[in-house]
Amino acid sequence: MSDCLFCKMVSGEIQPNVVYEDEHVLAFHDLHPQAPVHVLVIPKVHISTLNDLDEAHVEVMGRMFLAAKQVAKLEGIEASGYRTVMNCNRDGGQTVFHIHLHVLGGRGMAWPPG
Numbered sequence: 051m052s053d054c055l056f057c058k059m060v061s062g063e064i065q066p067n068v069v070y071e072d073e074h075v076l077a078f079h080d081l082h083p084q085a086p087v088h089v090l091v092i093p094k095v096h097i098s099t100l101n102d103l104d105e106a107h108v109e110v111m112g113r114m115f116l117a118a119k120q121v122a123k124l125e126g127i128e129a130s131g132y133r134t135v136m137n138c139n140r141d142g143g144q145t146v147f148h149i150h151l152h153v154l155g156g157r158g159m160a161w162p163p164g
Contacts, residue, residue: 056148060094070120074113077121077153086156087125087132091117098147100138118153127155135163 058064059076066078069089080088093110097103103111115134122128132155137143 054096054148055146056092056150057096060092069124070117072113072117074110075117077117080152084152085154085159087127087154089121089125089153091121091151091153092148097149099144100136100149103149114151118151121153122155125153125155131155131159133159133163 055064056076059066059078066076068076068078070077070091073094075091075093077089077091080090091114093107093114095107095110097107097110118134119128122132132153135152135154136149137152
């Protein structure tokens with residue numbers, strides 16, 4: 051998708067502050083962090099929302115969560131704890147329509163989140 055911000059990051063057109071990358075996912079620091087550690091994990095394939103997932107995406111979704119675990123380790127929040135969040139559509143808080151997993155940590159997390 052040529053107009054997708056995250057697809058531009060995957061293609062190299064835009065250079066994010068990369069934390070982790072493999073053949074399936076890209077993880078980078080959020081531009082507007084909501085915690086001391088705030089990293090986004092995205093699939094390299096464009097999927098607009100969680101509602102667009104199907105059986106073909108099972109592996110890449112698992113890879114995203116494995117990448118989140120690796121991000122937590124790399125960012126030093128693995129032992130203290132962290133939160134993962136994925137928003138779906140506007141009322142769910144999604145602002146970029148390419149699925150992404152937020153990895154947040156470095157402070158205590160409140161509940162409920164909002």
